[in-house]
Each structure stands twice: as structure tokens, then as C-alpha cells.
Amino acid sequence: MSEYYYFYPKWLRLWHVLNALLCLALIVTGVSMQYTTHVNSLIRFDIAVNIHNYCGVALTATYFLFFGGNLLTSNGRHYLLKRKGIFRDIIKQFHYYSLGIFKKRQPPFPLNENRKFNPLQQFSYVIIMYICMPFIFITGWALLFPEVILEKFLGFDGLQMTDFFHIVLGFIITLFLIIHIYFSTIGIRKSNNFISIITGWHRSH
Amino acid sequence: MKSHLITGLILIISPGIFAQEPGSNPAPKFVSENIECLQCHGRKTYFYHNEWTDMMVKERMNPYYIIDSALFYASNHRNFKCTDCHSSEYQSFPHSGLLRMELGYTCMDCHGGDENFADFQFERIEEEFIHSVHSTRHSEDFTCWMCHNPHTYRISARRDLIPDVVAYDNEICLSCHANINKFQLLTDKINPGILEKHEWLPNQKLHFLSVRCIECHAEQENDMLVAHNIKSKEEAVRLCANCHSQNSLLFTSLYKYQLKESRREKGFLAAMALQWRKNNLITAMDSIAEVNDRNESTDGSVASVVPPFIIGSGSNPLMNLISLILFFSGLLAVMVHVILRIIYKTS
Numbered sequence: 001m002s003e004y005y006y007f008y009p010k011w012l013r014l015w016h017v018l019n020a021l022l023c024l025a026l027i028v029t030g031v032s033m034q035y036t037t038h039v040n041s042l043i044r045f046d047i048a049v050n051i052h053n054y055c056g057v058a059l060t061a062t063y064f065l066f067f068g069g070n071l072l073t074s075n076g077r078h079y080l081l082k083r084k085g086i087f088r089d090i091i092k093q094f095h096y097y098s099l100g101i102f103k104k105r106q107p108p109f110p111l112n113e114n115r116k117f118n119p120l121q122q123f124s125y126v127i128i129m130y131i132c133m134p135f136i137f138i139t140g141w142a143l144l145f146p147e148v149i150l151e152k153f154l155g156f157d158g159l160q161m162t163d164f165f166h167i168v169l170g171f172i173i174t175l176f177l178i179i180h181i182y183f184s185t186i187g188i189r190k191s192n193n194f195i196s197i198i199t200g201w202h203r204s205h
Numbered sequence: 206m207k208s209h210l211i212t213g214l215i216l217i218i219s220p221g222i223f224a225q226e227p228g229s230n231p232a233p234k235f236v237s238e239n240i241e242c243l244q245c246h247g248r249k250t251y252f253y254h255n256e257w258t259d260m261m262v263k264e265r266m267n268p269y270y271i272i273d274s275a276l277f278y279a280s281n282h283r284n285f286k287c288t289d290c291h292s293s294e295y296q297s298f299p300h301s302g303l304l305r306m307e308l309g310y311t312c313m314d315c316h317g318g319d320e321n322f323a324d325f326q327f328e329r330i331e332e333e334f335i336h337s338v339h340s341t342r343h344s345e346d347f348t349c350w351m352c353h354n355p356h357t358y359r360i361s362a363r364r365d366l367i368p369d370v371v372a373y374d375n376e377i378c379l380s381c382h383a384n385i386n387k388f389q390l391l392t393d394k395i396n397p398g399i400l401e402k403h404e405w406l407p408n409q410k411l412h413f414l415s416v417r418c419i420e421c422h423a424e425q426e427n428d429m430l431v432a433h434n435i436k437s438k439e440e441a442v443r444l445c446a447n448c449h450s451q452n453s454l455l456f457t458s459l460y461k462y463q464l465k466e467s468r469r470e471k472g473f474l475a476a477m478a479l480q481w482r483k484n485n486l487i488t489a490m491d492s493i494a495e496v497n498d499r500n501e502s503t504d505g506s507v508a509s510v511v512p513p514f515i516i517g518s519g520s521n522p523l524m525n526l527i528s529l530i531l532f533f534s535g536l537l538a539v540m541v542h543v544i545l546r547i548i549y550k551t552s
Contacts, residue, residue: 035525097542102549164524171528175535182539 002188007116007202012075015065016197022059023177026052030170056140063133078116079126089119101186111204121183128176132169139166233278235286241296242287247274253298276357290355312349326429333433337423343391351391352377371417374431378418402438407445420448 008016029052032042043051070076092108097120100108109118117125139162142149150158184193188203196202245251248266255262277283288295292307316327334340339347381387382397403409421442423432442448 034528101551102545104549104551167524171531175532178535178539182542 003112003204005111005113005116005202005204006200007111008197008200009073009075010200011065011069011073013197013200015062015069018062019059019066022055022062023173025055026059027170027174027177029055030167031174034167053144056137056144060137060141063137066129075116078122079130081123081126086119086123090123093118093120097183097186111202116202124176124179128173132173132176136166136169136173139163139169233283235284236278238286238288239274243272243274246270246272272356280355280357280359282355282358309350312353324430329429330431330433333424333426333429337433337435338437339435346391351381368414371415374417374419375413405443416448 029043029048032048033045033052035042042048070079089109096105096108107118109115111118142162143159143166146159146162149162153161184197187193192203245253245266249268249271250263250265252261252263254260290310292304294301294304313327313331316322316325317331318328334349339351379399381391383399385396388394388397400409403413406412419432419435422435422438424434424436425432
């Protein structure tokens with residue numbers, strides 16, 4: 001008999017869908033700007049910049065929903081990394097994904113009420129949501145208010161360095177998104193996790 | 206000016222003071238020889254003995270004939286006697302009226318073909334000047350002296366602080382273009398209107414303090430110290446990206462300016478929408494394409510013009526390549542995983 005856990009309350013699902021749409025728009029416009037030339041670009045440069053700016057501002061706002069929600073509800077506990085044996089657990093989970101899964105072994109960290117994420121998932125979410133996201137917001141907003149940027153940073157032009165970090169962070173988040181979507185297909189059924197994030201209920205067996 | 210005159214008087218009275226001035230150049234060679242001229246021409250008033258009335262007379266000196274001795278002895282021509290360039294007949298007073306017809310030397314009379322001045326490329330300067338609007342739109346009345354006062358001019362490049370060089374060089378242009386008395390020596394136009402004509406220029410004051418007029422108004426040659434081919438105002442640089450490009454870090458300051466200005470005028474959200482108007486990018490990029498096309502057509506080779514750095518656009522091909530490799534590696538890993546899942550029939 002299947003067990004169901006209510007992993008995704010309404011506020012979280014709302015945040016997740018907004019976050020997903022905005023991130024997609026930011027990635028598409030960001031990539032379009034990054035590889036633009038004077039001959040062609042995926043989206044006309046000025047339009048891409050406008051969409052990127054509006055979505056960036058909106059994403060910052062939705063981040064507060066995520067941050068506040070995690071601060072005020074018990075959902076935040078899933079993002080607290082344990083100190084001991086964290087890397088051992090991550091490696092164990094990695095082995096499962098690269099080998100164990102094909103040998104039809106049981107997941108080493110089955111999900112339950114107290115464990116919403118496996119260690120690899122948890123670690124990557126924390127890195128993305130609590131490190132990459134805040135930094136991409138800071139660099140993004142700095143590019144909107146360039147007068148606050150240092151003239152020089154480590155001997156380089158401050159503005160160009162800010163731009164560089166912003167792009168690198170965007171790239172990391174894009175890679176994360178691809179892997180995130182792919183790993184969502186791993187479950188009891190391929191569609192299982194996608195249904196979960198819509199209904200809020202996670203089916204564990 | 207007043208302080209210069211006072212200093213000048215002190216110098217005339219006490220030539221030995223030069224030797225004591227710390228950090229200054231060696232004393233000028235002919236200070237004592239020039240005293241005779243400068244005792245009148247170095248002052249606003251002068252005295253002479255009127256032989257007819259047998260009285261000492263105090264007169265005002267024609268302001269255009271006053272030589273600021275402090276500036277003269279700091280100038281490039283500091284080691285000249287007045288009579289090196291002016292007739293020795295000036296040594297008698299009153300000066301003969303005919304001396305007014307004296308034909309003054311031009312730069313090329315002394316500097317032309319002189320190996321000692323080869324670095325300054327006077328011949329090329331003359332050639333550029335002949336093509337400039339100063340020469341083509343005016344008669345021979347426009348001589349070197351219009352800009353380079355032989356009594357005060359000193360070459361300042363590489364010796365002074367940049368802002369001082371800018372101020373000094375711009376003062377040369379402004380001595381006509383912001384001084385109607387001198388301006389009308391060559392034209393009947395009423396007002397050069399420098400400020401109004403540059404109203405379009407963002408941060409006008411800052412540009413005037415940091416950029417020499419000739420940077421935008423003259424044709425720049427890499428191997429010339431100072432450009433002399435002054436172009437017509439229609440040909441002046443007006444495209445911001447020409448200076449604010451990737452080669453100079455100036456481009457980032459342009460980005461900052463644009464955003465700040467539009468935010469001030471339109472508010473934050475509207476500013477975001479306006480910050481990169483289509484024509485900004487198109488103009489900047491088209492100018493590069495145009496340069497490439499032009500260079501290609503003249504010498505058959507494709508010029509390696511670096512496109513301007515646009516914030517938000519990938520200007521680093523290496524970074525673009527690395528990011529693409531990483532991206533497709535990630536995608537490949539996912540594909541391999543998918544294939545293995547299909548083979549092993551795992552959900």
C-alpha cells in the first residue's frame with residue numbers, strides 16, 4: 001500500500017510554479033543575451049533585457065515567499081544540513097543514482113515525513129537556494145544600480161566582474177534546473193514527482 | 206593674471222631668483238637682455254621720457270602687447286632673446302611705425318626640417334593643419350600663433366597631470382571659441398555658443414574637464430602626439446561607444462550613466478524598460494560592422510575590431526565555449542542515464 005506525504009503545501013507550490021516560470025524566462029532571455037551577435041539573436045536584445053529585468057525583480061520578490069515560508073513553517077527544517085557524515089551520505093546517494101538504481105536496489109534514503117529530500121538533493125537545494133540565488137540577486141540588482149558597484153575589484157573593472165559573476169551563477173542555476181527536471185522523472189512512475197508538485201502529495205511506494 | 210604680473214615684475218627686478226626656485230628648469234639664458242623690453246611690455250603701465258616736454262610720462266600698455274614674463278620664462282621659447290624673433294630696431298624708443306609691418310616668423314620657419322624637432326613631426330602637423338577647417342575655412346590669417354602663443358606656449362604632454370593637460374589644451378581652443386573678441390578676428394559670427402552646442406553631451410562638465418576638445422574634433426592618428434586636423438563640427442565624434450568601448454573601461458561608465466539618468470527621468474521600472482533601447486545596441490554594433498567592412502574593402506583583410514562590451518551580452522568567446530562544453534556535457538550525462546534506465550528498465 002502506498003504511503004502519501006503532504007510535502008508541498010499551497011504556498012510552496014505557488015512559489016514553485018512562479019519560481020519555475022520566472023527562472024525559465026530568465027534563462028531563455030539570459031542565454032539569448034549571452035550569445036547575441038549584431039547579426040542575430042534568439043530574442044531581440046532590448047526585448048530580452050527588458051524581460052530579464054522584470055523577471056529578475058519578480059524572482060527576488062518570490063524568493064521572499066520561499067525564504068519567509070521556510071522561516072515561519074516547518075518546511076525550513078528540510079534545508080538544515082547535518083554536520084556529521086554529510087558527504088558520506090551524498091556519495092552513497094550518488095552511487096545509488098549511478099549504479100544502484102540500475103540494479104533495482106532500494107534507495108538508501110527513503111523519503112518520509114522527516115526526510116523530504118535525499119542528501120544529494122538537500123545539499124544541492126541548499127547550495128542553489130541559499131547561496132547561488134542570493135548572490136545572483138545581489139549581482140543582478142547591482143547591475144540595475146551600477147553606481148553602487150566598486151570601480152575596481154581585484155584589479156578588474158567592478159562592473160564587468162559583477163556581470164561575470166552574474167552570468168556564471170546563472171549558468172550554474174541553469175545546469176541545476178536541467179538536472180532537477182531530469183531527476184524529477186525518477187520515482188515510482190516517471191510522472192510521479194510532477195503530479196506531487198501539483199497536488200502537494202508525495203507518493204513514496 | 207594679476208599674480209602672474211606681480212611675479213613677472215619680481216622676476217624682471219631680480220633675475221637671480223630663477224636659480225633658487227626648487228624643481229624649476231635652469232635659469233633662462235637671456236633674462237638680462239630681455240629686461241629692456243619687458244620693463245615696458247611686461248607691465249600694464251610704462252614710463253618714458255618725453256624729450257619735447259622734458260617730462261616723465263606714465264602710459265598704459267596696449268593689453269595685446271603685454272608679455273607675461275612669468276609665463277614666457279616657463280614657455281618653450283624661454284631661452285630666446287626678444288630680438289631673436291623681433292627686429293633689433295625695437296631696441297630704440299619710440300618704436301618706428303614701420304616696424305608694425307614686420308612679418309613675424311611662423312613655426313615652420315624654425316622648426317621645419319630640423320632634426321632636433323623630428324619627434325614632434327612639424328611637417329606632418331603642417332600637413333594636417335592644411336587639411337583642417339582652421340586652414341580650409343580661413344585665409345592665411347589663421348597661423349600657428351592663433352592657438353600657440355609663442356610667448357607662453359609650453360608643451361605639457363607627459364609632464365603634467367592629465368587634468369592639467371586637458372585644461373591647458375582646452376584653454377587654447379577656448380581662447381577663440383569662448384572669447385568673442387579673438388573669435389571675431391576671423392569670423393563675423395556672433396557667438397560660438399560652446400555650451401549650447403554641447404548640450405546633447407551627457408555629463409557635459411565632466412567631459413570638458415576630462416577630455417580634450419581635439420579628441421572628438423580632430424582626426425586621430427596613433428603616431429601623432431597631437432592631432433591637428435580639426436574637422437568640421439558635423440564630423441565630430443558623437444557616438445558614445447566610440448570612446449566608451451571595450452578597449453577603454455569607459456564603456457562601463459556609460460552603462461552607469463545611462464541607467465542612472467533614465468531612472469532619474471522616468472522612474473525605476475520605466476528606466477529598466479528604456480535602458481537598452483534598440484538603437485543603442487544597433488548603432489554600437491553597426492559601427493563595428495561598418496569598420497570591419499571598410500577595413501576589409503581597403504586592404505583585403507578582415508580587421509580584428511573588438512566589439513564593444515555590452516553588459517549582459519557575452520563578449521568573451523572563451524567563456525561562451527567553456528559554458529557550452531559544460532552544458533552539453535551535463536546534457537550528455539543525462540542522456541546516458543536515460544539510456545541506461547531504458548536498458549535496465551528502471552522507473
